[in-house]
Amino acid sequence: MPEHPWDQAGPRFRPPPGVTLYVPVVVAFLVQVPPTIGVGLWLRAEPRWLLLATALAAASALALLAARAFPGLTVAVVAAIVTADLFLPPEVGPPPIALAFAIVGAIVRGALIWALGSVGAAWLVVVVVGGVNGHPWHPLRIAAATLALALCFAIGAGIRRRVERAASHRAQLVERRRANDQAERARIARELHDVLAHSLSQIAVQSGVGLHLFDREPERAREALASIRRLSATGLDEVRGVLAILRGDDADSTTPTGISLTPQAQLAEIPALVAERTGHGLTVTLDDGLRGRMPRSGIQTAAYRIVQEALTNVVRHSEAAHAVVHLSCEDDVLVIAVDDDGVGSAGRPEGGGVRGMRERAALLGGTVDLTVGPLGGTRVLARLPWEEPA
16 A cells, blocks of 8 residues: 555654653752752751751652652642742752642643642742731742743643643554555456456356256357456456556556556546347447547546446346446536336345446545436436546
């Protein structure tokens, strides 16, 4: 099958899962723990407060190890640890980078409510408790902290949108690839059905005739066997042609019997098709109203395949004695009608051949309908545009 052009750019680079989990932990630990110890020693903080502040700084960094499995709980725990650390001496210290990682990670992983609730509650506790205890925070510090928190939320939301867009894009690629593969399978089935059903149905009829006349009329049986040989060779060449097109082989190549591997049947071949179908109790006639006018090659090929499949169904299912193929042009529309006087198709489910006719017509902007015909059997009515769509 052909390569998908939307896959040519290749997959985007994604860091290993361990990197996205452990790098924030290491960065937060290095940014928070050594500076906490250094600031405490420089300001000569009491050992107990220094030890507790260092433990909280390390705990907030190590809590990020649970961010992938429990992003909401992680941001709540880190927010609580950072809040407690703010009330410990000394008042200055390194930025709580672990909280920033926790906020961004929670939003990216879909825990926005947890992040809003936890950070909002922590912010209120810090502002309110600080005022009640007689240690109000400087307005600039509150504004800077609020702005930093808002920036973390904005970064998390931006990354989340990018992740969602990437997931949506991947889903579209998967669906597009599935639809393309399905269309390719349908095309292969349609092409193989068109060439095989015609030849095999004729072989089945001729083999029945040969068996019936083998003892009584050996000459006619010999003719049936010769017809079977010819039909099998033609069918094999057509299958080779379809497979060559599906593989993208050279369109000018030929089979060992000299037949082109490109099965581009045209309307000019319909009289031979009609003559081939006539016999063994079935009379097929052609009503050609085109008067030598011919549409584009692709339209002709589709028209031929539709007539071929309709006549195949007449032979296999209709029990008809007479069938008529009508060709006409109405307002730049090629009209094809195949009528028979058989049992009709009412109550019989549509098979792959009818679906193939409809698909072939739809690809060109045309239609195929099955109705009761004027001869009492089934009418296959196809309408195809005279010009191929751009």
